[in-house]
Amino acid sequence: MNIVVAETVLLGEEAFSTLGEVQVVPDREIAPYHLKDADALIIRSKTRVHERLLAESPVRFVGTATAGFDHLDTRYLDRSEIAWCAAPGCNANSVAEYLVAALLELHHRHGIVLEGRSIGIVGVGEVGSRVAEKAEALGMRVLINDPPLEAMARTPDFSARVDPQRYGGFRPLDEVLARSEIVTLHVPLTDEKPWPTRGLARCPFFENMRPGSIFINTCRGEVVDPEALTCALDNGIVEYAVLDVWDPEPEIPLGLLERAELGTPHIAGYSWEGALNGTVACYHAACRFFERSACWPVVEFVPDPPQPRLELETRGRDREDVLAEAVRSVYDIARDDATLREYALPDDAQRGSCFDRLRREYDRRREFFNTRVRLRDDPPGLAGKLRGIGFKADPE
Numbered sequence: 492m493n494i495v496v497a498e499t500v501l502l503g504e505e506a507f508s509t510l511g512e513v514q515v516v517p518d519r520e521i522a523p524y525h526l527k528d529a530d531a532l533i534i535r536s537k538t539r540v541h542e543r544l545l546a547e548s549p550v551r552f553v554g555t556a557t558a559g560f561d562h563l564d565t566r567y568l569d570r571s572e573i574a575w576c577a578a579p580g581c582n583a584n585s586v587a588e589y590l591v592a593a594l595l596e597l598h599h600r601h602g603i604v605l606e607g608r609s610i611g612i613v614g615v616g617e618v619g620s621r622v623a624e625k626a627e628a629l630g631m632r633v634l635i636n637d638p639p640l641e642a643m644a645r646t647p648d649f650s651a652r653v654d655p656q657r658y659g660g661f662r663p664l665d666e667v668l669a670r671s672e673i674v675t676l677h678v679p680l681t682d683e684k685p686w687p688t689r690g691l692a693r694c695p696f697f698e699n700m701r702p703g704s705i706f707i708n709t710c711r712g713e714v715v716d717p718e719a720l721t722c723a724l725d726n727g728i729v730e731y732a733v734l735d736v737w738d739p740e741p742e743i744p745l746g747l748l749e750r751a752e753l754g755t756p757h758i759a760g761y762s763w764e765g766a767l768n769g770t771v772a773c774y775h776a777a778c779r780f781f782e783r784s785a786c787w788p789v790v791e792f793v794p795d796p797p798q799p800r801l802e803l804e805t806r807g808r809d810r811e812d813v814l815a816e817a818v819r820s821v822y823d824i825a826r827d828d829a830t831l832r833e834y835a836l837p838d839d840a841q842r843g844s845c846f847d848r849l850r851r852e853y854d855r856r857r858e859f860f861n862t863r864v865r866l867r868d869d870p871p872g873l874a875g876k877l878r879g880i881g882f883k884a885d886p887e
């Protein structure tokens with residue numbers, strides 16, 4: 492079997508060479524001639540898969556090691572009976588940890604107290620539901636909006652990661668926007684009716700938000716109208732924007748980066764675990780499709796975490812300062828922001844290749860569960876908050 496694997500699929504060659512002959516190709520360069528003898532194509536989100544790419548190829552299986560799959564023309568794949576898979580939830584915890592890091596960085600920079608603050612989560616699937624859990628652990632008031640899930644909740648065999656009742660039930664978007672001090676988007680990019688998300692956040696969306704809000708986008712750049720966001724920043728509706736995704740990528744709009752409080756190169760999902768989960772999900776789906784047994788010994792490839800233990804002084808300190816220190820010790824979002832600004836060059840082509848390079852060479856962080864935090868004394872509730880955002884914490 493011949494398998495073409497995109498260069499940025501973590502351990503892609505190691506995994507898929509247990510199933511056949513692997514050809515590794517840079518993500519944006521994958522072209523019909525690479526696929527003329529290929530049975531399977533394994534990619535991430537930078538490779539767009541459509542009829543022009545596959546029409547002349549024998550490819551029968553396409554796997555994307557990512558949660559989002561808006562880069563696949565799934566209608567064409569289904570019509571052509573080409574099997575495909577994505578990796579739902581593979582990096583959801585990574586994105587939720589990114590959110591926590593962003594919020595605690597805003598606390599550190601501007602003294603924004605998170606406890607008691609309201610956060611509106613638009614889209615409560617794999618990522619949004621985890622964001623809700625961590626926000627709740629931080630003592631925040633969570634409001635949720637998800638019309639497709641709300642519709643499903645009316646059917647008899649509804650089951651979802653999120654328990655809507657825990658957050659007061661699903662609420663209309665307008666209400667979430669009007670009542671939240673922080674708004675964060677976790678929807679897929681889609682044009683499908685009745686709930687298209689392309690351009691979901693345009694002028695009326697921002698007009699419904701509370702003045703002085705925090706706005707966070709980690710889903711897809713195209714969900715937000717950049718001019719409407721700029722306008723919301725100009726007129727003070729949005730005080731701080733945290734942006735991980737851009738429209739377009741990789742030639743990201745410099746004006747918006749300048750206005751963002753935190754801007755990062757589409758790395759919210761870039762934990763080591765998130766990337767590995769994506770590869771493993773595609774590997775297992777390919778094994779099922781080609782009726783092969785899974786024989787890749789993935790555990791042998793998991794490196795030790797660089798920060799297994801952390802000891803923190805807590806006496807006399809604000810609890811959110813301690814949380815911010817814990818998070819910064821394992822993931823410093825400010826560094827990702829600074830690096831992107833340093834490499835965001837005025838020339839479009841150069842900016843695009845720098846953006847791709849930053850992502851390709853990204854030093855993938857490890858998720859919080861790899862670190863056990865010991866508190867020197869035990870302020871009430873702090874160990875519970877650390878556990879709630881994902882760390883192991885002593886005292887138990």
Ligand SMILES: NC(=O)C1=CN([C@@H]2O[C@H](COP(=O)(O)OP(=O)(O)OC[C@H]3O[C@@H](n4cnc5c(N)ncnc54)[C@H](O)[C@@H]3O)[C@@H](O)[C@H]2O)C=CC1
Nearest residue numbers: 558559614616617618637639640678679686709710759760
């Ligand atoms: N920045 C990054 O590195 C990453 C970005 N993502 C992006 O985040 C998106 C969401 O990821 P997951 O939570 O894993 O997907 P998911 O499919 O598990 O959840 C998406 C949720 O959004 C809801 N939804 C759909 N249309 C909606 C609308 N118009 N209004 C409100 N809710 C709506 C769905 O019902 C679903 O519950 C992905 O599709 C991907 O584009 C995902 C992982 C990493």
Ligand SMILES: O=C(O)C(=O)[C@H](O)COP(=O)(O)O
Nearest residue numbers: 535536537557558559760761
């Ligand atoms: O999983 C998703 O969806 C994402 O947005 C990925 O984190 C994107 O990563 P790349 O495919 O661009 O490496």
